Amino acid sequence: MSRDNPRAVKITQAIIKYIALSDQPLSEVENVGFLRLLHVLEPRYDVPSRHYMTDTELPKLHVSVKKHIHSLLQASSAFSFTTDIWTSSVSPVSLISLTSQWIDESFTPQRAILHAKQFRGSHTSQAIAHVFEEAYSRLEEIQGQLNQPIKRLQQDVQTRWNSTYYMLQSLIEQKRVLGVSEHELPDYLTTHQWVLMETTVAVLAPFEELTKKVSSYDALASDVIPAVTVLVRLPNRETDEQI
Structure with missing residues (x-):
């Protein structure tokens, strides 16, 4: 039975899931008792090596689980x-x-x-706090290496729409820094997501400017009405230009 045979693929996937879910060592595929069991269940199946399970199947399982968790979080x-x-x-x-x-x-x-x-x-409180500060410490270290100003990433606040704008803006400002530390992060942004963020920031920038203007102590209704009229037309104009 070839390795890409549909039944062989299902058995291999079941083995790596069994290893992961039951905390078995990856060397389990070399265990004599395990090999004999598989031979009885499917004599045609050629059990992959431990290195193949480690280098190929385990990363594939990680990607599959990661996508599943992402879908749950997005919902x-x-x-x-x-x-x-x-x-x-x-x-x-x-x-x-x-x-x-x-x-x-x-x-x-x-x-x-x-x-x-x-x-x-x-396991002291100081040690735990230090672990959570390491992400920022590493960020500051890379910012220094790249001769960039030391800045922290902004967080989104549900009750303030423009906090989303500031969060995306801070990510874009640190794009180069995050790119350097990408291999150290549990997740990373794709090229499409970076482009989407940059487009979103460009669209939200005029809204942020108007928000600051109308929030000043000397703001007048005569300033607000024409500005809102322009903003209503702006998204349609940018959509037409992109088309």
Whole structure:
């Protein structure tokens, strides 16, 4: 049975899921008892090597799970985040994780571990705070290496629309920095997402300018009405230009 045979593909996927879900070592595919079991179940199946499972199947499973979690998160509008520290039962290693919780459309509680990393030393409050500050420390380090001003990424605030504009703007400003640290991040932005953000910022910029103008103490209705008229026409004009 060839490796790309549909049945062989399903068996290989089932094996890597079994290893991941039951915390088995990847060397399980070389276990004599496991090999004999598979031979009885499907004599035509050629069990892949441990290196193949490690280098090919495990990354594919990671991508599949990642896409699934993304789809779950996109279906919800509110989340809470918690962190926890846990120690491996098979080795003296502690891990600190970031977990997201949310309620799905059927009001069922859901959760997913978004990231985990090794946690060294004592589990003190100072040590935990230091772990969360490392993302900003690394960001500042790369900003210094690239001779860019030290800035932090802005966060979105649900009650202020222009905070979304500031958040996207800060990401675009740090595009080069984030590109350098991309391999250290649990996730990264695609080229299409960068273009979408840049377009969104360009569209929102006039709205942000008007918001600051009409929020000043000396703003007049005579200033607001013509500005709003221009803004109503602006999105249609930019759409026509893109077409």
